Amino acid sequence: MPVKNNPLFAAIPAGPADAALSCFLTENQEQFSDVGRIAIAYSGGADSTALLLAAARQWPDKVIALHVHHGLQDAADAFWQHCQQQCEVWRIPLFEQHVDARHLPGESPEDAARVHRYRALADMAHQQHADCVLLAQHADDQVETLILALSRGAGLPGLACMPAVFERHGVCFARPLLSVGGEALRNWLSEQNIIWTEDPTNQDRRYIRNRIRLDVLPAIAKAFPEYRQTFARSATHAAHAQILLSELAEQDLQMTGNPPAIKALQTLSTARQANALRYWLRQFHHTAASTRQLEELLRQIDACQTRGHSIDLKIGHGVVVRNNAVLQYRPQ
Numbered sequence: 001m002p003v004k005n006n007p008l009f010a011a012i013p014a015g016p017a018d019a020a021l022s023c024f025l026t027e028n029q030e031q032f033s034d035v036g037r038i039a040i041a042y043s044g045g046a047d048s049t050a051l052l053l054a055a056a057r058q059w060p061d062k063v064i065a066l067h068v069h070h071g072l073q074d075a076a077d078a079f080w081q082h083c084q085q086q087c088e089v090w091r092i093p094l095f096e097q098h099v100d101a102r103h104l105p106g107e108s109p110e111d112a113a114r115v116h117r118y119r120a121l122a123d124m125a126h127q128q129h130a131d132c133v134l135l136a137q138h139a140d141d142q143v144e145t146l147i148l149a150l151s152r153g154a155g156l157p158g159l160a161c162m163p164a165v166f167e168r169h170g171v172c173f174a175r176p177l178l179s180v181g182g183e184a185l186r187n188w189l190s191e192q193n194i195i196w197t198e199d200p201t202n203q204d205r206r207y208i209r210n211r212i213r214l215d216v217l218p219a220i221a222k223a224f225p226e227y228r229q230t231f232a233r234s235a236t237h238a239a240h241a242q243i244l245l246s247e248l249a250e251q252d253l254q255m256t257g258n259p260p261a262i263k264a265l266q267t268l269s270t271a272r273q274a275n276a277l278r279y280w281l282r283q284f285h286h287t288a289a290s291t292r293q294l295e296e297l298l299r300q301i302d303a304c305q306t307r308g309h310s311i312d313l314k315i316g317h318g319v320v321v322r323n324n325a326v327l328q329y330r331p332q
């Protein structure tokens, strides 16, 4: 039975996820006015449950659910079973992919799981011919991301937080719930007696994100009741400023050439050199320099005044070296 004729589904009234989705669609009209198939990244948790229901109401019979089985914790099977049961009730087609999300030495388990998850979601979206994958991160996730970025001393790309629409692995991803808080979504689901799964690791204070959510955000909420809106505004300002810096870096790389000529780099101010080099490393070599590495690279470039001067600096999984008149990044 299709979603629109399903009495179980039709009985659920619209809630905050519907409002946020419709606001998002108004803001991104062009991209979403004519979608064929739309996929929801459905973990079984509260946020993606609310998004799945709102999306299925918005696009009856065009919505599919995608679930990534992480195989990391014992609960992964239970999450998958829960998703199967719910999608059967709502008659929403569900697809699943298993990933081996073990992390490499030095890599955080959360980062490894995220990398595998995006790859699996993109694979499934390709296989099912979905136009876009919707993720259920909300306003509180955005604030957590901002605080996490501040705690790490991040630059503008980190402070810009999570974009509402982006592309990865050739697939469009979107986050339509960034304007709504997590509590509103949960309260609404509870009022409708809709069940969801709780990830037990969300209470584990060994993870910094959980400490932010459980300990820091309640204190911030007390001191700054409007923090969701004001923090989101700051993230938006940072995102806009980052766009300008990327445009400037593109112009500067046109002038210096790619790979950048050392003499041409030296004609730029130190801040512009740093900006151009960060962009060059990120866009063309998929790596990022720490603040200290970048300072050292700028020092070596400044000192490179004669043929005899060399440049040699380890950054990410490679080294930046001098190759005659230009810089070169050599993966190792």
Ligand SMILES: Nc1ncnc2c1ncn2[C@@H]1O[C@H](COP(=O)(O)OP(=O)(O)OP(=O)(O)O)[C@@H](O)[C@H]1O
Pocket (backbone or CB within 6 Å): 040, 041, 042, 043, 044, 045, 046, 047, 048, 049, 066, 067, 068, 069, 070, 117, 134, 135, 136, 137, 141, 199
């Ligand atoms: N196992 C999964 N399968 C499919 N999508 C997932 C999975 N885990 C997370 N996602 C998607 O990525 C988003 C962000 O992941 P995160 O780990 O922050 O979510 P979560 O804590 O599982 O929250 P929720 O499921 O309540 O949205 C989720 O909202 C969901 O859309």
